[in-house]
Amino acid sequence: MIRIRPTVRRLVAVAAAGGVLALASCSSSTTPGAPAAGDTFVVATAGEPDTLNPVLNYGVDGASLIxxxxxxxxxxxxxxxxxxxxxxxxxxxxxxxxxxxxxxxxxxxxxxxxxxxxxxxxxxxxxxxxxxxxxxxxxxxxxxxxxxxxxxxxxxxxxxxxxxxxxxxxxxxxxALSGQDVNKAEFNRKPVGTGPYQVESWTPGDRLVLTANDRYFGGRPTNRRLVVAFVADDNIRAQRMRAGEFDVAELAPKLAAGFDGSAGYRVERVPTADYRGVMLPMGNPVTADPAIRRALNLAVDRAAMVAGVLGGAGEPAYGPVPPTSEYAEPAVTGKPTADPGAATALLDAAGWTPGAGDIRARDGRPARFTLMYPASDSLRKELALAVTADAKKVGIEITPEGLTWDAIDPRLNSDALIMGYGTPYDPDFVSYKLFGSRFAGQGYFNPGHYKSSVVDQALQQGRDQSDPARRKAAYSTFQKQLAADVPWVYLSYLKHTYVLRDTIDGVTPRVEAHEHDVANSLWWNINTWTRR
CATH class of the missing domain: 3.90.76.10 (Dipeptide-binding Protein; Domain 1)
Structure with a gap:
């Protein structure tokens, strides 16, 4: 069985002290705004890929740099x-x-x-x-x-x-790969491509070092070397950015906001199709109940999450097709603020009545479940806490639990999870595998085992049809059925936030997908960046 992370890469914890030593040689000064040594750029991101082979899912949407x-x-x-x-x-x-x-x-x-x-x-x-x-x-x-x-x-x-x-x-x-076992090939860690940069070294859990490809058909890179630092912990990444180790760092919105107005820095807030939501598994008798799912969907205060957790760097989300897409279905948009009255009425009608500690129950079963999130991701943690607080107001008890991905994996069909996905490209991308019945339980493809014949048919029609009007109708059906079944409670679309040294020119933000670490990040065109 193929298993992938919801971020399509494995998050690797990095010791702060070790990382400081590893990158010290890449910076000529720890003063904010000081350039890195020579023509080197150092960028920091939360996760690292499992492989550098496109055949095995590395940088498949372009901008992989390699x-x-x-x-x-x-x-x-x-x-x-x-x-x-x-x-x-x-x-x-x-x-x-x-x-x-x-x-x-x-x-x-x-x-x-x-x-x-x-x-x-x-x-x-x-x-x-x-x-x-x-x-x-x-x-x-x-x-x-x-x-x-x-x-x-x-x-x-x-x-x-x-x-x-x-x-x-x-x-x-x-x-390079003919006649080999591609799954285990050395190429996966030391690849040869045609891109603007080639791999110099990859130190697992620490950094990927790339050097300029002077024969690149798109023109010789303006920067001779690129270091991608892997720092899973958001707070440590922010500390090291402020210490002057990085030229650019991907940060959670609140941490990035701390650099607003700071001398030597600027903050880029990049629009995305990257959503966060609560995946509700069908293998849990509480989260499998339609009334619980629909009530939770009404109970969450999306506007408060965008304002508080995201610091305004996002917008409320109601489904997997972003509002910027021509395929977005307006009918699925709900209220950004919570409606606890409607949520409690729905639960009452379904027989979930208030019990001990104001926690609802039905047939002796309390309305209680665990909500997992990756422990190193501060944004998902805050979203989990916000969902927990909103659910409590309508009598649903949620226990948030921060875990490693390895600990999360075996619990996907029994415990809820703060997940993220999304693409600004075609609606067939991501959604076909994330909600199709045939992919149920294949790692982070449909991890909650959601099954709907209506959704299956609509998704298949969407990819089979070439006529734009018919495709739009198919994806409209898909979105409406998903909104009725609520296999996910969508929370927000993010703006990806990055902190940069203010001496960097040539940065060109574009609407980003969920996957945005080594590939498809703000530095998608870093081979053309310059310094002042």
Whole structure:
């Protein structure tokens, strides 16, 4: 069984003292605003990937800094040519997609990129012996061929409207992985790509060091070296940013707000499609009850969470399709503030009556459950506490519990969890696997074992249809059914918050997905950044 984290990477705790020593050589001063030594940038993030192989889910939406796809995304998330000389063409029936490669692209080791490498990459994802979480994303792909060194032809089983968006997948060199067990290959830690940076070293639990690829087809990077520091604890990451160790750090909204007005720093609040919510498992007799789920959905005060927990860096959330999407269904939007009266009336009608300690019960079973969250994530902790307080007001007792991901894993079908996902791209991305019945229990794909034939049919229609109106109708049905069943209580869409030295130029924020650590972060175009 494939198991992935809800952040699609493993969070690794880092000792503060060890990290300080490890990065000391990367900074010429601990004075805020002082540049790092030479042309090195040091960025800090909460988590590190399990692998650096795109076939195994590293940086598949582009901006991985190490690899390139046939297409890329610009600052507005529009598709632009990547390794392809121009955007691939789609046949009239939508089932044949043809890409022509750029001339002169080479991998980090100097070998030329060919269509055979592209074909190998996609065939490897489809290989059942490879533990790729991407295989279901490419179910529509029947074959991929390389009729000549510069041409790639994809043949689809059926038309799939967002297929070009799937071509952001980083291309790997066939010669490096052919004949190997891809799941255990050394390439996964020491990869060779075509991107603006190549891997110098990866110290697990500490940092990833990248050096400039001067042969990059997009132009020689302005920075010679990039250090990505992995610091799981939010507070430690903030302390080390203030100590001058980092040029940029991803921080929780409240911690980032502490840098507002501080000399030598500026704060970037980046809009996202990244939501946080409470996953309610169907294996727990309390959270499986529709009345409990719907009551909790009414009880949570989203406006207060955005103002308090997020410090205003976000907006209320009611479903997995962001309000900025053309596929968003207005009918699922609720009230941002809590409605405890409606919640208690619903619970009364369902037979959940007040009992000892004002905790409701039905047939001797108290309305009580545990809400897990990753202990190192201060934002999820605060959200868990806010949900707990709101639930108590309507007679539902929640016990918040901070755990490691390894401790969370075996409890996914019995205990609720503060989770995060989301994408600004196509609604087929993420939601198909997160809510489809066939994925129930596959790690963090549908971890709560939610099953709905209406949702399954709508999600399948959404990916099978090429007509925009029919796709919109399918995703409308999906969102309405999800809102009725409440397998999740959505809380908020975040703004990702970063603290930067104020001497950095060239930063170009764009709407971000949930996954935004090494790849797709504020530093997606760091190869063009400069210092004053």
């Amino acid at each position: 690899f390139d796809g046939l297409v890329a995304r610009d600052a507005q998330n529009r598709l632009v040519p990547g390794l392809a000389a121009e955007l691939p063409t789609v046949s009239a029936d939508g089932r044949t997609v043809t890409a022509k490669l750029r001339d002169g692209v080479v991998f980090h080791d100097g070998a030329a990129l060919t269509a055979a490498d592209v074909a190998f990459t996609y065939r490897t994802v489809l290989d059942p012996k490879v533990d790729s979480t991407l295989r279901s994303d490419l179910e529509m792909l029947e074959s991929v061929e390389a009729p000549d060194p510069a041409t790639v032809v994809f043949r689809l089983r059926h038309a799939y409207a967002p297929f070009l968006q799937r071509l952001t997948l980083g291309v790997v060199p066939a010669r």
